[in-house]
Amino acid sequence: MTEPVRVLICDDQVLIRTGLATIIDAQPDMEVAGECGDGRTGVELAGKVRPDVVVMDIRMPVLDGIAATRLLAGAGVPHPVKVLVVTTFNLDEYVYEALRAGASGFLLKDAPPDRLLHGIRTVAAGAALLDPDVTRQLVGRYAARIRPTGGTDPDIPLTPRELEVLRLIAEGLSNSEIAASLVISRETVKTFVSRILTKLGLRDRVQAVVYAYRQGLVS
Structure with missing residues (x-):
């Protein structure tokens, strides 16, 4: 046990x-x-x-x-x-x-x-x-304070597809919802999430959301 x-x-x-x-x-x-x-x-x-x-x-x-x-x-x-x-x-x-x-x-x-x-x-x-409900609203209210004034960092080390997945994570979507949105499997989404965390040196999904908002990746 x-x-x-x-x-x-x-x-x-x-x-x-x-x-x-x-x-x-x-x-x-x-x-x-x-x-x-x-x-x-x-x-x-x-x-x-x-x-x-x-x-x-x-x-x-x-x-x-x-x-x-x-x-x-x-x-x-x-x-x-x-x-x-x-x-x-x-x-x-x-x-x-x-x-x-x-x-x-x-x-x-x-x-x-x-x-x-x-x-x-x-x-x-x-x-x-x-x-998810709170995540989708959180930055809508505090966007000006959270987002950098200089815009998105062009040196973010992610592929276009990985950036797309990161944006959906930041919008509060689950892996299943991301899979449905991008018409890919849940296992593929999990692979993308793992790559994103590794490339950005982030601990977990929460840190990924904070990172995306601070980089201005979510409108």
Whole structure:
């Protein structure tokens, strides 16, 4: 038997923490490793209980979820922890900042329990999770701040087809949707995604989305 996914819940609302803990502990393949109400305690607790995934709120006292995510999963962290941001704000600019800080994905708090559980399992497995509806809107609101004023970098080391796939990733499409859009197989899409991440030196799909937006590849 494989070990259960250990989840640390970091949210300043007791009722939210209790609800999440109840849902997670009811799963045979998951267990709650700890709970806390602010980002600073979350970082300290993560060092003690070694969770597989931290479910992180954004707006919290002492240390917010963005700063906590940066300390747990940001560039240069020796032993990064996977962070799944769960937020009330579907168009909050802090969602973008959380992704830049190293989060592996995000969901809205009103997502049904099965989507939350799927998100935890996805992130624990090393994949990225983006809520498609939020992804499609995120940069529409913050495009001026995210995109460089100089336009797209002409030296992006991708083929035209790879650029096309990257744009579709950034628009929130799944591999199946990309395959249908380009009339290619899912396996071919997976190959393109792998090549894109390797060529650009990116960790996962989340970083690919941030990269595409910063390069102005999505209108």
